[in-house]
Amino acid sequence: MTAADAPIADEHASYEVTDSTVVYEGAVWDVRRDHVDYDGHDMVREYIDHTGAVAVFAEDDEGRVLVIQQYRHPVQLRDWELPAGLLDHEGEDHLTAAQRELGEEADLEADHWEPLVRYNTSSGGSDEFIQVYRARGVRATASAFEREAEEADIVTRWVPRAELVEGILAGRLQNSALVVATLAVDAIERGAVERGAVERGAVERDATA
Numbered sequence: 001m002t003a004a005d006a007p008i009a010d011e012h013a014s015y016e017v018t019d020s021t022v023v024y025e026g027a028v029w030d031v032r033r034d035h036v037d038y039d040g041h042d043m044v045r046e047y048i049d050h051t052g053a054v055a056v057f058a059e060d061d062e063g064r065v066l067v068i069q070q071y072r073h074p075v076q077l078r079d080w081e082l083p084a085g086l087l088d089h090e091g092e093d094h095l096t097a098a099q100r101e102l103g104e105e106a107d108l109e110a111d112h113w114e115p116l117v118r119y120n121t122s123s124g125g126s127d128e129f130i131q132v133y134r135a136r137g138v139r140a141t142a143s144a145f146e147r148e149a150e151e152a153d154i155v156t157r158w159v160p161r162a163e164l165v166e167g168i169l170a171g172r173l174q175n176s177a178l179v180v181a182t183l184a185v186d187a188i189e190r191g192a193v194e195r196g197a198v199e200r201g202a203v204e205r206d207a208t209a
Helices: 094-108 160-171 176-189 195-208
Strands: 017-024 030-038 041-049 054-057 062-071 078-083 084-086 108-121 129-140 155-160
Touching: 017 041, 054 062, 054 094, 054 108, 062 094, 062 160, 078 129, 078 176, 084 094, 094 108, 094 129, 108 176, 129 176, 155 160, 160 176
Parallel strands: 054 129
Antiparallel strands: 017 030, 030 041, 054 084, 062 078, 062 155, 108 129
């Protein structure tokens, strides 16, 4: 098989970083400036140095999807999202983090978990990758989590997947994790993507995460 015949895939590439400096240290994440030796030229790039994140596409027995609504200051929206959150520390197990976020943001736990999709939120501006899990066999936790700030007034709703797809394509729903995960699950369930291929991809991504 030639490279042109192989399935399309991102290609790993690495260039020497001659200098790397945190130019802004934020409350949640930093802005980093790298000098990169790119084919003999000094290339300067600044980007958000992110901890990484997880999100949860949780479904009930009727196939409805759990979404949460909360205020997001940078975009001035109370948008509909999946339960999601940052990794607490470098190298944290992604599944452990996803299970924690489902409990903290929605007071739920689940029996069945599987990796769904992993993607970069802004390859030109951030090194953040989000790992999304699909969770089923969902039930309430024994106790409610005490929330604060913008999480204190989170609204939860169970929505049919078809309604989410329609809202995404109509431009009413814009959160990236919600868009990516919903369209991925919809493609799987319609048979547009082989389930085995998705599972193999998830295993490969977990091995490199």
